[in-house]
Amino acid sequence: MEQWMEELLLADGDETKMTEKQAKILEAAIAVFAEKGFASSSTNEIAQRAGVAEGTIFRHYKTKKDLLLSIVAPTLAKFIAPFVLRDFNQIFDAEYNSYEELLRAIIVNRIEFLNKHKRVLKILVQEIPFHPDLQEQMKKFVLAKVLERFGVIIAKFKASGQLADLPVATIVRLTASGIVSYVLLYVYNQSLDKRQKSVQWDEDGEREATIRFIMKGLAP
Amino acid sequence: MEQWMEELLLADGDETKMTEKQAKILEAAIAVFAEKGFASSSTNEIAQRAGVAEGTIFRHYKTKKDLLLSIVAPTLAKFIAPFVLRDFNQIFDAEYNSYEELLRAIIVNRIEFLNKHKRVLKILVQEIPFHPDLQEQMKKFVLAKVLERFGVIIAKFKASGQLADLPVATIVRLTASGIVSYVLLYVYNQSLDKRQKSVQWDEDGEREATIRFIMKGLAP
Amino acid sequence: MEQWMEELLLADGDETKMTEKQAKILEAAIAVFAEKGFASSSTNEIAQRAGVAEGTIFRHYKTKKDLLLSIVAPTLAKFIAPFVLRDFNQIFDAEYNSYEELLRAIIVNRIEFLNKHKRVLKILVQEIPFHPDLQEQMKKFVLAKVLERFGVIIAKFKASGQLADLPVATIVRLTASGIVSYVLLYVYNQSLDKRQKSVQWDEDGEREATIRFIMKGLAP
Amino acid sequence: MEQWMEELLLADGDETKMTEKQAKILEAAIAVFAEKGFASSSTNEIAQRAGVAEGTIFRHYKTKKDLLLSIVAPTLAKFIAPFVLRDFNQIFDAEYNSYEELLRAIIVNRIEFLNKHKRVLKILVQEIPFHPDLQEQMKKFVLAKVLERFGVIIAKFKASGQLADLPVATIVRLTASGIVSYVLLYVYNQSLDKRQKSVQWDEDGEREATIRFIMKGLAP
DNA sequence: GATGAATGAGCTTTCATTCAT
DNA sequence: GATGAATGAAAGCTCATTCAT
Numbered sequence: 001m002e003q004w005m006e007e008l009l010l011a012d013g014d015e016t017k018m019t020e021k022q023a024k025i026l027e028a029a030i031a032v033f034a035e036k037g038f039a040s041s042s043t044n045e046i047a048q049r050a051g052v053a054e055g056t057i058f059r060h061y062k063t064k065k066d067l068l069l070s071i072v073a074p075t076l077a078k079f080i081a082p083f084v085l086r087d088f089n090q091i092f093d094a095e096y097n098s099y100e101e102l103l104r105a106i107i108v109n110r111i112e113f114l115n116k117h118k119r120v121l122k123i124l125v126q127e128i129p130f131h132p133d134l135q136e137q138m139k140k141f142v143l144a145k146v147l148e149r150f151g152v153i154i155a156k157f158k159a160s161g162q163l164a165d166l167p168v169a170t171i172v173r174l175t176a177s178g179i180v181s182y183v184l185l186y187v188y189n190q191s192l193d194k195r196q197k198s199v200q201w202d203e204d205g206e207r208e209a210t211i212r213f214i215m216k217g218l219a220p
Numbered sequence: 221m222e223q224w225m226e227e228l229l230l231a232d233g234d235e236t237k238m239t240e241k242q243a244k245i246l247e248a249a250i251a252v253f254a255e256k257g258f259a260s261s262s263t264n265e266i267a268q269r270a271g272v273a274e275g276t277i278f279r280h281y282k283t284k285k286d287l288l289l290s291i292v293a294p295t296l297a298k299f300i301a302p303f304v305l306r307d308f309n310q311i312f313d314a315e316y317n318s319y320e321e322l323l324r325a326i327i328v329n330r331i332e333f334l335n336k337h338k339r340v341l342k343i344l345v346q347e348i349p350f351h352p353d354l355q356e357q358m359k360k361f362v363l364a365k366v367l368e369r370f371g372v373i374i375a376k377f378k379a380s381g382q383l384a385d386l387p388v389a390t391i392v393r394l395t396a397s398g399i400v401s402y403v404l405l406y407v408y409n410q411s412l413d414k415r416q417k418s419v420q421w422d423e424d425g426e427r428e429a430t431i432r433f434i435m436k437g438l439a440p
Numbered sequence: 441m442e443q444w445m446e447e448l449l450l451a452d453g454d455e456t457k458m459t460e461k462q463a464k465i466l467e468a469a470i471a472v473f474a475e476k477g478f479a480s481s482s483t484n485e486i487a488q489r490a491g492v493a494e495g496t497i498f499r500h501y502k503t504k505k506d507l508l509l510s511i512v513a514p515t516l517a518k519f520i521a522p523f524v525l526r527d528f529n530q531i532f533d534a535e536y537n538s539y540e541e542l543l544r545a546i547i548v549n550r551i552e553f554l555n556k557h558k559r560v561l562k563i564l565v566q567e568i569p570f571h572p573d574l575q576e577q578m579k580k581f582v583l584a585k586v587l588e589r590f591g592v593i594i595a596k597f598k599a600s601g602q603l604a605d606l607p608v609a610t611i612v613r614l615t616a617s618g619i620v621s622y623v624l625l626y627v628y629n630q631s632l633d634k635r636q637k638s639v640q641w642d643e644d645g646e647r648e649a650t651i652r653f654i655m656k657g658l659a660p
Numbered sequence: 661m662e663q664w665m666e667e668l669l670l671a672d673g674d675e676t677k678m679t680e681k682q683a684k685i686l687e688a689a690i691a692v693f694a695e696k697g698f699a700s701s702s703t704n705e706i707a708q709r710a711g712v713a714e715g716t717i718f719r720h721y722k723t724k725k726d727l728l729l730s731i732v733a734p735t736l737a738k739f740i741a742p743f744v745l746r747d748f749n750q751i752f753d754a755e756y757n758s759y760e761e762l763l764r765a766i767i768v769n770r771i772e773f774l775n776k777h778k779r780v781l782k783i784l785v786q787e788i789p790f791h792p793d794l795q796e797q798m799k800k801f802v803l804a805k806v807l808e809r810f811g812v813i814i815a816k817f818k819a820s821g822q823l824a825d826l827p828v829a830t831i832v833r834l835t836a837s838g839i840v841s842y843v844l845l846y847v848y849n850q851s852l853d854k855r856q857k858s859v860q861w862d863e864d865g866e867r868e869a870t871i872r873f874i875m876k877g878l879a880p
Numbered sequence: 881g882a883t884g885a886a887t888g889a890g891c892t893t894t895c896a897t898t899c900a901t
Numbered sequence: 902g903a904t905g906a907a908t909g910a911a912a913g914c915t916c917a918t919t920c921a922t
Contacts (some may be wrong), residue, residue: 703895703897724896
């Protein structure tokens with residue numbers, strides 16, 4: 001499994017295998033899928049936006065669904081990468097003195113990730129309910145891996161008396177719900193154009209409020 | 221506006237205006253839309269499941285999108301009913317001695333609502349990103365009304381020193397994120413069949429943990 | 441099975457179930473398939489010749505292959521009808537004083553049949569090698585039924601000393617090969633236009649020669 | 661014409677003119693055409709089975725039809741070789757004392773030929789109805805040559821009182837129909853696997869029956 | 881009101897063929 | 902010679918919508 005992961009990550013990082021047109025197709029497909037949803041997107045429109053003949057799409061991706069998966073799978077892989085690949089980045093390997101420090105790190109890291117993969121994540125979220133195979137992978141890899149990895153760290157903080165004595169899954173759920181609500185607010189803010197800045201949230205204030213909320217909520 | 225609301229609510233509660241066929245069409249459409257998504261559903265399949273001719277659908281709903289809206293609108297209306305219709309139900313009109321009591325009332329109320337409208341809510345959530353008109357209504361009515369109504373109550377609890385001194389929107393956001401994560405867990409639990417009960421969450425425990433989490437998190 | 445047969449035969453005889461357009465589609469499909477072969481025929485051309493929108497074809501026949509089968513199946517059924525349906529016609533129920541009489545009756549009957557279903561039979565013969573399901577049905581029903589029915593009659597002629605003492609299957613094979621070669625000659629003759637009548641065979645002469653050939657060849 | 665024939669025959673026997681790839685393409689094309697029919701075969705599949713790039717096919721054969729012809733033509737040439745090329749083989753050049761001897765020789769020879777070229781002959785038979793140019797060549801060369809050559813021999817046997825006084829074409833037709841029905845039976849037998857040997861015909865018995873049938877049928 | 885046959889635009893997909901490398 | 906990416910025309914098929922009955 002980890003081999004498959006690493007391959008996916010490399011294959012995608014090392015995009016030399018792709019022809020120029022193929023890259024354009026992917027880019028166009030991401031844009032169109034994110035904009036209209038998978039089912040409402042036509043391969044014709046994708047081809048046009050990619051500046052490619054429609055047939056070219058099907059030379060690289062056997063079906064439209066194949067195209068979807070080839071977009072969504074690598075991102076899914078990258079999503080769990082931090083959790084399955086040792087020393088992939090510093091989130092879990094750095095020593096954190098407090099749960100708060102960890103929270104801050106995660107928020108920064110996830111916002112960065114979200115920003116980078118916004119459109120693909122939108123597609124993923126939209127399509128998961130209709131593709132049982134994606135659901136399966138999500139549950140099997142992502143959820144399982146995240147819980148497993150977090151478990152170790154949270155146990156440490158629980159032992160040192162920084163966190164309430166709740167099941168790991170519960171702590172993860174409550175932490176995640178807080179973070180997710182903040183991150184969504186953050187990207188929502190970004191989606192507003194200049195003129196609408198008046199209705200924006202105060203990002204810094206909300207971040208601090210969120211962190212304090214979680215810390216207090218999970219205090220022993 | 222409130223008139224329109226009341227009409228919607230009545231029209232739907234009092235389903236005598238609908239022919240039997242029309243009701244069957246709605247029911248079938250909800251089932252199919254929830255299962256496959258709006259764009260991937262065919263009016264043909266809806267007609268078959270409803271046991272009517274395809275043409276009959278278009279006698280009642282000018283277009284396929286019309287059908288979607290006539291499904292989604294009443295549920296949206298009911299969703300905000302407690303917030304816009306005085307004495308529609310007891311949530312806000314009862315006097316709550318503590319924020320915790322309010323939380324418990326909301327959880328019960330929302331779970332009930334979600335259970336009753338699960339499929340339509342799924343459709344709504346799926347389709348909102350692709351229908352700007354729905355988004356507009358959502359923001360204008362739902363969000364605005366909910367915040368407005370909540371504002372009054374939260375102000376009271378803040379004044380009496382039960383809640384931290386945070387913006388109302390922030391308190392709503394953090395409260396909502398906690399409740400949503402619990403409610404989703406609750407319905408997820410229900411979707412598991414008997415054999416999978418072993419992987420279930422402990423509902424009661426999670427509910428209590430969630431309430432305590434929110435209360436502690438929002439304490440002054 | 442015989443029930444299924446009778447249904448097929450009736451369904452086809454009683455073509456009132458078909459809309460006018462559907463009949464036109466069948467007629468056009470038979471023409472085009474016979475002319476170009478199944479794989480080289482386009483539903484587009486069939487639609488045009490039928491004076492129908494292309495979509496109409498697929499309202500009546502789910503796939504192009506479905507259309508093929510709905511053409512070929514009834515003819516296949518009619519082909520074996522004389523052998524499975526008692527008193528369907530007079531071939532086997534009349535008393536034949538000699539094998540020669542039987543031969544003459546068959547030739548007349550088969551030429552008539554061939555003339556009536558020339559195009560469909562061409563399609564059938566062309567497509568059988570590529571559709572194992574058709575092959576199966578052919579072997580199971582047609583061959584089996586024909587041999588069985590013939591067996592009884594041939595046994596009678598063998599017993600009365602009119603035919604050589606050969607296996608029934610062998611007699612059928614040799615008889616059939618002779619008849620087939622004559623019948624093909626006959627339809628080939630018809631396919632020639634007036635100007636080419638000079639290269640025609642002498643039908644009557646060939647028929648008599650064929651019958652004498654078979655009779656002498658199978659004499660005891 | 662005979663020069664063209666000889667060239668064809670040599671070119672194919674002496675396959676040194678073909679590159680290895682070209683040979684593989686031909687072999688693959690024969691396999692695929694025989695399996696699926698010409699129209700249903702894709703150059704893509706042929707290329708894959710041949711282990712070459714799709715473009716390579718078109719380097720050697722201008723069009724897909726060209727490929728078909730380059731498969732079918734040499735076999736057609738070989739088919740008439742015994743009839744047009746003096747001392748090509750022994751069938752007609754040996755002196756036959758009886759028509760029966762000739763029959764036996766032809767059967768052996770044709771079974772051998774059929775076995776060697778089974779797939780190509782299947783392709784040829786399948787495609788002839790849809791390619792008027794092939795039909796033309798068939799009639800002009802094959803039929804004409806065969807009849808002409810046979811005519812001489814049959815005239816001899818008629819003169820010596822071994823055969824009935826029928827037109828040469830008729831004798832050829834009746835003889836051919838008998839032989840063909842036997843040869844088809846023979847190859848059908850071969851196509852059955854071990855387990856099905858019980859349903860086989862008795863080859864030797866059928867061959868003798870067929871020969872006796874023809875001899876008796878054509879006796880004066 | 882209800883039907884369902886018919887439509888035609890548009891969908892995904894296939895394919896023989898071309899051509900720069 | 903050989904490749905395989907690219908093409909675009911055409912294939913089979915789907916679908917929301919219309920309309921005569």
